Amino acid sequence: MMKTQLTLAPILFHWSAEKKLDFYARIADEAPVDVVYLGEVVCSKRTPFFEKHYDEVAERLKRGGKTVVFSTLAEVMLKRERNMIAGFCDLEDYEIEVNDTSALWHLSDKNYRVGSLMNVYNEDTMAYLVGLGATHFSLPPELPRSAIAILAQYAAQSGVTTEVQVFGRASLALSARCYHARAHGRIKDNCQFVCEEDPDGMPLVTIDKQEFLTVNGIQTLSHSYINLLGELSDLQQMGITHCRLVPHTQDMVAVANVFRDALDNKVSAGESVEKLTALDIAAPFSNGFWHGKPGHQWAGKPEIVQK
Amino acid sequence: MNRPELVCPAGTPSAMRTAVEAGADAVYCGFQNATNARNFPGLNFTVPELEKAVAHAHAGGTRVLLAVNTFPPAGKVNLWKEAVENGARLGVDAFIVADIGVANYIAKNYPGIRLHLSVQAAATTPEAIKFYCREFNVKRVVLPRIMTVPEIKMMADAIPCEIETFIFGNHGLMVEGRCSxxxxxxxxxxxxxxxxxxxxxxxxxxxxxxxxxxxxxxxxxxxxxxxxxxxxxxxxxxxxxxxxxxxxxxAFEEPVSLNLSSLLPDLMAAGVTALKIEGRQRSRAYVKSVVTAYRRAVDSVMAGKDPEISGLLALTEGQKETQGAFKSKTWR
Structure with missing residues (x-):
């Protein structure tokens, strides 16, 4: 069996260029991740802040032994956004991960990865996209184990690879409206980039003060962090080839080490969860989607407990 | 200006009869299971019910569009194929789909039946829509409720298929097909x-x-x-x-309903082929009032008159209505 690869998803939140540069420098030098996805997938207004740094960051990551993939915008509407997609689809030196069907129009003679914001729920859809050049599938976080097992098996037979998010907040919804701007009494066109104030997203709590969801511009995420440490061996056995970490402000090198050690069977699942908990993540863990339960729940092996 | 098709919700056989009588050009419906996006208790059709309903609708000159517009998880795809097979056998006029696998199954096996791309496919650009047209010969796209009228006009000029757009009803805030x-x-x-x-x-x-x-x-x-x-x-x-x-x-939106009656002439001039009323989960009385009012409005616009629609406000959610994203970019 091929060694399961660890990947780092694109940064979903609006971090300053400086913060991103520091982050990727450290990832390049220290994190045991095999693949790093770069690119802005949530809001095209944020792209000018980091565009000029991509070459430098990609080079640095490559020197650190990482494969670099560019992820495309998840919601494409404006002319400028459509041009961005066309530009990414023309990239020669890097693989791309597509997150919207707009990209598929441009990619008729090129291989590409399919991102987790694309709706690949079944083997028929997977087969069709493989026929059009897809080589790798990052699966939607809401898929239950039963469907993932079939997709992993089908992918292996078809010679393509599969990826499941094992850490970080789950993307739950996209909208045309910016909810960060709305919370501040603004609209998307004059948002003044208030989303930068919330590097892990803006918490929404219920009227009776229960932690609930997280807002990131046009994207809504879970409050809880997906944590599939207890499911890693199952995931490996069914043939999932890549495990995805979503970047947060916590020490992502330490997070990557916890997952790498767990994947390599150096540390037990229970102990790994304890180590992850020790990193002071300010939200509960969840794995409900995997177990076919409400996504926010923590289910699975009773001997693996959080906090 | 072409006369647009009025596409009306049919959550039950009796709602479908009501819509046909009230002047619907087409009705849309689904089977009683997970294969459509309104899988609510007490709604939708059994196979024998749909058989009768199709006959009745066709007798009244109304087309029947079958929504098979959810995303089958791996391992359950056969339920969706069965829905398609049943729909084809009963003579529905089009399938409304979102999943690429389901679209391919229909395009391959039932090339003679029209394929409409559901709002659940969230196709928001000419490129995305052209992709579905190229791959599956899609004849019509139902646009997400996130575009302004000028954007719809631009879309109509850029794609090779018809446009259907929502004009009334529940107003989902998240991009449909992309919400968990x-x-x-x-x-x-x-x-x-x-x-x-x-x-x-x-x-x-x-x-x-x-x-x-x-x-x-x-x-x-x-x-x-x-x-x-x-x-x-x-x-x-x-x-x-x-x-x-x-x-x-x-945090997302007030509980308001979409009502585009005053934008109707603009939408029709923008090149929209079909106008869709949301509400398969709503009562027969709702269907009757809304379809009747919009039938009159569309006919007025076609006759060059003002499409004044009164009385629809009482049917909107919480008695509040909006033109949502259709009126202005400031909604975003």
Missing amino acids: LTNYITGLSTNMDGVCSPAAQVQYIKDDVGNLSTRLGEFTIDCFSCDENAGYPTICKGRYLTAAHDGPYY
Whole structure:
């Protein structure tokens, strides 16, 4: 069996260029991740802040032994956004991960990865996209184990690879409206980039003060962090080839080490969860989607407990 | 200007008969299972019911569009194929689909039946729509409710298929087909199960002073004082708290309904082929009023008259209406 690869998803939140540069420098030098996805997938207004740094960051990551993939915008509407997609689809030196069907129009003679914001729920859809050049599938976080097992098996037979998010907040919804701007009494066109104030997203709590969801511009995420440490061996056995970490402000090198050690069977699942908990993540863990339960729940092996 | 098709909701056989009588050019419906995006208890059609309904609709000159517009999870694809086979056998006029696998199955096996791309496919650009047209010979796209009228006009000029757009009804805030909020809270998925805020997990809880909390699963979605009308706890229409905002607020949108009656002439001039009324989950009375009013409005516009629609406001959710994203970019 091929060694399961660890990947780092694109940064979903609006971090300053400086913060991103520091982050990727450290990832390049220290994190045991095999693949790093770069690119802005949530809001095209944020792209000018980091565009000029991509070459430098990609080079640095490559020197650190990482494969670099560019992820495309998840919601494409404006002319400028459509041009961005066309530009990414023309990239020669890097693989791309597509997150919207707009990209598929441009990619008729090129291989590409399919991102987790694309709706690949079944083997028929997977087969069709493989026929059009897809080589790798990052699966939607809401898929239950039963469907993932079939997709992993089908992918292996078809010679393509599969990826499941094992850490970080789950993307739950996209909208045309910016909810960060709305919370501040603004609209998307004059948002003044208030989303930068919330590097892990803006918490929404219920009227009776229960932690609930997280807002990131046009994207809504879970409050809880997906944590599939207890499911890693199952995931490996069914043939999932890549495990995805979503970047947060916590020490992502330490997070990557916890997952790498767990994947390599150096540390037990229970102990790994304890180590992850020790990193002071300010939200509960969840794995409900995997177990076919409400996504926010923590289910699975009773001997693996959080906090 | 071409006369647009009025596409009306048929959640039940009796709603379908009502829509046909009220002047619907087409009705859309689904089977009683996860294969369509309104898989609610008490709604939708059995195979024998649809057989009768198709005959009745066709006799009245009304087309029947079958929604098979959810995303089958791996291992359950056969249920969707069965729905397609049944629809084809019963002579539906088009399938409304979102999943690439389902679209391919229909394009391959039933090339003679029209394929409409559901709003659940969230195709928001000419490129995305042209992709579906190229691959599956899609004849019509149902546009997401996130575009302004000028953007729709530009779209109409850029794509090789017809456009259907919503004009009235419930106004979902998230891009359809890209929302798993319900699954996160309840364990039932909008995309895979066709469920949004399932009634079985809804609770209304009254406190000592008469405030009413509406809950979904383990979470409070809103709280109403005694002089307010309590709304149904849909996650994207609840009130929440966040540090940047003073007190509880509608973080996503107020519970309003879409009503584009005054934009009707503009939409028709923009090149929209079909006008869709939302509400398969609504009553027969709703279907009758809305379809009748819009029938009159469309015919007025075609005759060069003012499409004044009165009385529709009472049917909107919480008696509040919006033109949503259609009127202006400032909605975003």
